[in-house]
Amino acid sequence: MVSGMATKKVTVTIPEELLDEIRADAAERGLSAYVTDALRVKRDRDRLVELVDWLQEEYGPVAEEESAAALAELDEIDAEHDRRRAQHGGVGEAA
Known part of the structure; x- marks a missing residue:
């Protein structure tokens, strides 16, 4: 805060x-x-x-290809966030 x-x-x-x-x-x-x-x-x-x-x-x-590419990038970001959270026990770690 x-x-x-x-x-x-x-x-x-x-x-x-x-x-x-x-x-x-x-x-x-x-x-x-x-x-x-x-x-x-x-x-x-x-x-x-x-x-x-x-x-x-x-x-x-938005074209279907552009939408699919954006969603794939979001999935990669989410996966990276999950990896970082797992490495640091999920406490106070920003992506």
Whole structure:
């Protein structure tokens, strides 16, 4: 979390099994920092979806080959993230 940033306490309901997994992953950073990061990632992805939708409206759909190449690259990034996480025990390691 960014120091000096105003914060507000909220209550959310999360499935117990998911919360247990998140607490294990959050460990040293803490649950609030983990959830804050996750919400930022979700917000950023939502904005990217909006951008993609707009670009497709302006310039037409992405070609099948381009889409497949982008998805393959994302799979490689995910696999690298999983490898790094496994090497470092999954704690505090960014991809």
